[in-house]
Structures are given as structure tokens and as C-alpha cells.
Amino acid sequence: MNHEMEASSLHLLRTAIGSQCTECGACVRYCAFLRRYGPPKAIAAGLEAGDPGRMGTAFRCSLCGLCAVVCPEGLDPTGFFLALRRHQVASGGLTVRPYRGLLTHERLGRSSLLSWYGLPPGCKTVFFPGCGLPGSRPRATLALFEHLRRLVPNLGMVLDCCIKPSHDLGRETHFDAVFEALRTRLKERGINTMLTACPNCTKVFRWYGKGLAVQTVWEVLHAGDVGGWERRGGGVEVSVHDPCPLRDDQPSQEAVRGLLTDSGYALVEMHHRGRRTICCGEGGAVAHIDPDLAGEWTLLRGREAGGRLLVASCSGCVAMLNRSTPTVHLLDLLLPAEAALDKAAGRPFAANTWWRRFFLKRKVVRLSQERR
Ligand code: SF4
Ligand code: SF4
Structure with a gap:
């Protein structure tokens, strides 16, 4: 989108919010951001009044999408806050400093050090x-890949970055160019289907992957034969935290639940689930500029878990939620114990995560050479 189109899209969204938001509060109730800054109409009014501080406010919205689901007027505050971010970036107003680690993480993910295309x-x-x-x-x-290889003929593996950090930071021009290059590289090599494990990658490929079919690995596992994996739930009660990028993805939500119950876990549903799930606090890179605000979502989710073990299919959610309540990744419960041993805590984007990715790349490269 060029600068004029971006400005007109922001204008349309701002006009809709300004004229139709009744300030009913439905979106405010479970949103740490709106609880602090007021309903979307109040934020839009601040912009109309020329309050320059309000522009940067959008970087405190986690872009979780819950407001658009609950709004009785059918408004899209998420789209409004993303458009505000894009406008801020296009006007040269983004302060990059707090996001340097995140953008380095993105850059390294695309580098020859960590990326790899293993296509049999x-x-x-x-x-x-x-x-x-x-x-x-x-x-x-690696264990998941080996298992998927038994279910999907000629399955390849691609280690690369989906560029979601830049997307969410409003770096639209950068995202459009880099993601399109990734999409073209995949299409030129004959790839037509992506099996994704990360909710953010899933969302990006679904939204922008034109011509690429996308399915989560949880759907493939649930539909396939998970023989060889232990049924070790023993009736233990767990609750599922649905990651917000997949709030509209019922097939993957059902697959996650099916895998857990098939493995012998007893599912206790939380009040906010599926379409109405709540952000874990990681969304929109809010924690990079306001960790206290991000922590409010994390605490809210932790309180709702009520002491039960939470299970998420997103490693970012797991790392975040573990700060307030015991949370494990779905794979930690499904895989044979030795393959799940490396369930690592630690900060996302830290240097040790790059080392682990390098370790994985070396392993898969060696395995693919041995198979030739
Ligand atoms: S997208 Fe999420 S964080 Fe942003 S305003 Fe809506 S509910 Fe709040
Ligand atoms: S739910 Fe819709 S109408 Fe109600 S305050 Fe939020 S944006 Fe406004």
C-alpha cells in the first residue's frame, strides 16, 4: 500500500470509529490497553484534537483482535490501531530503539546462518x-518433523522468518517486499502447501500467501496416525489457551483439543476461548515498550486458568504465560519424554534461542545429506 492509500485507509477507519463507536465498553472489559487509554472513540478523538502523544499509543495495542469480535457495531479497532502504526512509520515517527532486539531476531532468521530450504x-x-x-x-x-515425514510424502522443511515482527510494527513497505520475496521463492520451487506450527506464521501465510495453502501441523497430526507417541495424560485436567492470531481458526482449535483428549488429558474449557480468547501479553510487541501493560494481559489469563495447567500451541504464549501460571507447549505433552526434554524457558529473542536454531539447522542439514 502506498502512503496515500495508507493515509486514506486510516482516515476511513478513524471516521468509522469516531462516528459509530458508542463507547459501550464491551471491548474495554478484557483489554489492558483500552482499560488504560479509554474506548477506541476516545483515542480517535485525541487524534482529532491533534494530541501527538496519541499516535504512539497504537504501539501499546497488542493487535489481538478481540475488540473486533465483541463490538456490537461491527467496528474494527484492531485495523484502526494497525493503520495508526503504519501511519506513524510512514511519517518517520517510529522510535526503533526499543525494538532493535526484535528486528535483529527477524534479520537473523532470514540470514544464511539460520535459514535453510530442505526440499527433497x-x-x-x-x-x-x-x-x-x-x-x-x-x-x-526435529521429532515433530520426523513424525510429519511419515504422514506427508516428500515433505520438505523450510527454516526462515515470516516477517511478522515488521508487519505488526507497521513497517509495511519492508514487510511487503520481504514477504513477497519469500512467497515467490517458495512458489518458484514448486511449493504449494505450508504446514505451520506457529500461530503468527499461520496468520501471515493465510493473509498474504496468495496461492499457498496453509494448514497447521496440529490438524495434520490429529488427522493422521500418531502411533508411537505415548498416551500419558492419565486424566490430568488441563485448559487450552487459544493463541489470538488463530481466534477464527476453528479446525486448528479442534485439532489441539483432539490431540490432548486422545492423549488421555481431561479438558476443562476456560471462559475466554476460541474466537473470544484473550491475548497472553506477547502480541504487538507491546512488552518491548511497556512490559507492565503486557503483564496485565498475562495476569488476566493466569487468573482465569484458576491454577489448572495451561496448554498452548504457541511457544511465545507459553513463555509469556509461564510468568503468571504453569503453562506448557502442546508438544511437551505429546512427544516421547526424551524429545520433549529441551522444553526451554528463557526469554524469547535471546541469543540462546539463536544458538538452538543453529543447532537444529545443523542437525537437519546433516540428516538430509545422509538421506541422499
Ligand atoms: S486489538 Fe486487542 S489489544 Fe488492541 S484494542 Fe483490540 S482488544 Fe485491545
Ligand atoms: S465495543 Fe465497539 S462500540 Fe463498544 S466501545 Fe468498543 S469499539 Fe466502541
């Missing part, structure tokens, strides 16, 4: 694990 002959489908899973659980990622 006849490969049309690839496993795209993203950055979070390999960065926290390299052995589990």
Missing part, C-alpha cells in the same frame, strides 16, 4: 516451524 525431489509441501519452536525446542521440532 517431488516436494510440494513444507514444514515451516517459524522461529519460536526451534528457538525454544529444537529437539522437539
